[in-house]
Amino acid sequence: MIKMSKQDYYEIIGVAKGASAEEIKKAFRKKARELHPDNKDSGDEQAFKELAEAYEVLSDEQKRAAYDRYGHEGVKGATRGFDDVDFSSFSGFSMDDILESLFGGGFRTSGGFGRSQGPSHGAHLKYDLEIDFLEAVFGCTKKITVNRLEDCESCEGSGGAPGSKITTCETCGGMGQVKELVNMLFVQTYQVTTCPKCSGRGKQVEKPCRDCKGQGLHRKKEDFDLKVPSGIDDGARMRLTGAGDKGAQGGGFGDLFIIVHVKQHKDFIREGNTIHLKQPVSFSMAALGGELMVPTVEGSKVLKIPKGIQSGTKLIMKDMGVPILNYPNRRGDQVVHINLDTPQKLSREEKELFEKLAEIRGERLDLDKEQREEVKKAKEAKESGAHKKTESESSSEKSDSEASKNNGSGTSKKEKKKEEKNDTFLDKIVDAFRPKEE
Ligand SMILES: [Zn+2]
Ligand SMILES: [Zn+2]
DSSP, rough: OOOSSSSOOOHHOOOOOOOHHHHHHHHHHHHHHOOOOTTTOOOHHHHHHHHHHHHHHSSSSSHHHHHHHGGGGGGGGSSOOOGGGGGGGGGGGGGHHHHHHHSSSSSSSSOOOOSSSOOOOOOOOEEEEEEHHHHHOEEEEEEHHHHOOOOOOTTSOOOOTTTTTTTOOOOTTTEEEEEEEETTTTEEEEEEEETTTTTTTTTEEBOTTTTTTTTSEEEEEEEEEEOOOOOOTTTTTEEETTTBBSTTTTTOOOOOOEEEEEOOOOSSSEEETTEEEEEEEEEHHHHHHHEEEEEBEEEEEEEETTTTTTTEEEETTOEEEEEEEEEEEEEEEEEEEEEHHHHHHOOHHHHHHHHHHHHHHOSSOOOOOOHHHHHHHHHHHHHHHHSSSSSTTTHHHHHHHHHHHOOOOOHHHHHHHHHHHHHHHHHHHHHTSSOOOO
């Protein structure tokens, strides 16, 4: 996390030192759109993280005050370090969603900055959804069950037992929040926190409801139909507005964030919108060409194999890949990787035919006399070279590395000698394999 020289936060955002909160927010939004990794023209993940860090400090009155007085030292450890945030997981979200998930409310187009008055929304919830490979390709509708907080039916969310009197909380005077003096780095300030007496409800009940213990809320299973769009990829997030927890005292529902996990397929490998497939092709078909039925996400399709195809050739099946997210009519391709299927067991007749084929083509299946001589000579040269070496050679590599690790003085002379020997041995090998000049 140590950086040699950190850039000034105001400079990063591009505002003057005395800029208003609104100016900072405006400048930040503009830059965030520019630098966000999803932006193909000017996206820069590292710069975006620095921008996020700068904004986290300058958008917070207390942190900004500490930064103004003491610079980066003043807010050391006060930022959360965006290095760990994986921005690629936000793909498919609007910039407002991203900013909101990083910095909280206030980035939606409606509503101002800061927390709105009145009862607060319930918590956002997370849901892991596992779908099949083909469900991700073509989209699907999934029933998901969320165990979320809802108003208690017995007390209709009030938290009070039937007939129980409800009074305003004395500690916070019904505000639900209290001010507390805190030491924030170098600055002593007031911090607003949830009232400990009424847990932020602003009210106190004489006799709490027995079903919800005065909370006014209880957990209940609720089903939702989730439409998963075609082309969604593993790790993508979706948001179901209003499917999270209910807020206390008439507060609205939070949202449900769905993280999509796509199962692997036995045949297909997905890379973005491209599908890769390994296809074995026989010797005869590779030589003669032909037609094959190959699996695609839409079932088996005919693939023409051109004659003389080589192993490793990639054949493209146009528009047989994954639909592009949010553009269901546009699709990627399927890439078929041709793999020559060498027969491992041959019948007598097959063997004869292959031999016959080799004969017709004038292929030798073994070395000729000259080649044999050459191999023999090379082998002898190698052996005579190795002969001078002792059997300790095999372990010398290990002791060399140990010697360099120890770096001790006692054994250094001996090790050095071995190293020299090694060099000459190596030289011989290199010589033996050096291409002959003609
Ligand atoms: Zn209740
Ligand atoms: Zn209170």
